[in-house]
Amino acid sequence: MFIISYPGTAEVYLPSLHSIDIVSDKIMKHKIIFVGGIHGVGKSTFSNSLASRINARHFSASDLILMIKKVKITKNKRVYDIHGDQDILLNAINENLKEGMLYIIDGHFCLINKNGEISKVPEQTYKSISPMAIVMLYDEPSNIYDRLDKRDNEKYSFEFIKAFQEQELNYSKYIADNFGIPYISCNPFTEFSHVYKFIGNVLEKEIV
Numbered sequence: 001m002f003i004i005s006y007p008g009t010a011e012v013y014l015p016s017l018h019s020i021d022i023v024s025d026k027i028m029k030h031k032i033i034f035v036g037g038i039h040g041v042g043k044s045t046f047s048n049s050l051a052s053r054i055n056a057r058h059f060s061a062s063d064l065i066l067m068i069k070k071v072k073i074t075k076n077k078r079v080y081d082i083h084g085d086q087d088i089l090l091n092a093i094n095e096n097l098k099e100g101m102l103y104i105i106d107g108h109f110c111l112i113n114k115n116g117e118i119s120k121v122p123e124q125t126y127k128s129i130s131p132m133a134i135v136m137l138y139d140e141p142s143n144i145y146d147r148l149d150k151r152d153n154e155k156y157s158f159e160f161i162k163a164f165q166e167q168e169l170n171y172s173k174y175i176a177d178n179f180g181i182p183y184i185s186c187n188p189f190t191e192f193s194h195v196y197k198f199i200g201n202v203l204e205k206e207i208v
Contacts, residue, residue: 030097032129033199035106036172037137038164039077040147043106046137046188051104054199061107064092079111086125093129102203105129109136109172110164118167126175133202135195136172136185138165 033056035047044060051058065088079085089107097103113119141162148156156164169185176183184198 030093030099030129031102032093032097032131033102033104033133033135033202034126034129034131035104035135035137036109036168037106038108038110038144038161038168040144040151040161041137041139041165042147042188043137046135046192047104047106049192050135050195050199053196054102054203056102056104058104058106059096061089061105064096064105065089067092067096077112078114078116082111082113082119083122086122090125090128105131108168109175110168112164118164120167120171123175123178126181127179130179131181133199134172134176134181134183135199136169136183137188138169138185139187139189141165 033050035043035050037043047058047060050056065085068088068091069085093105108121110118110120141158144161144165145156145158148161172185173183175181182198182202184195186192186195188195
């Protein structure tokens with residue numbers, strides 16, 4: 001995987017040829033940009049802004065799951081059936097997204113399981129979604145801590161948030177490399193211009 005450096009700290013990864021071969025036989029029915037990041041990093045705000053700029057529809061993975069499951073995610077963010085929920089997500093994408101249209105789905109690469117532990121989402125989920133790009137968001141753990149405290153009134157330790165974000169970043173890079181998906185990681189509050197340039201290259205059009 002080739003790395004392109006922008007001024008600042010944003011990282012861009014373009015797939016190597018051997019990775020592209022892994023999904024070359026995959027017929028992409030939906031045009032999806034996947035926005036990842038842990039709870040409280042700013043996925044919804046960023047995704048809505050990006051969607052308006054590129055004329056895309058935005059869904060969160062949890063909203064898509066809710067269309068079928070009809071059960072809201074618990075306030076403590078624990079997911080009691082990670083594998084089952086991913087199957088529901090894939091069904092919801094096939095049932096609700098139209099072929100040929102551009103979509104942004106925000107979601108996770110790691111989740112908090114029923115025991116309060118950090119667990120990876122199955123690799124097959126991303127192979128099946130086959131996104132045209134991954135935008136991975138991160139921020140200072142202290143900022144995420146404050147947002148979660150104010151938004152959800154939920155107390156996570158600083159160490160847990162830091163570990164959660166590190167695993168999310170590392171696993172998202174692995175998924176991008178393994179399946180040959182163009183990838184950028186960035187802070188959505190300071191590096192959004194880099195993302196617009198990256199997405200413009202993926203879509204082969206200028207984003208203003």
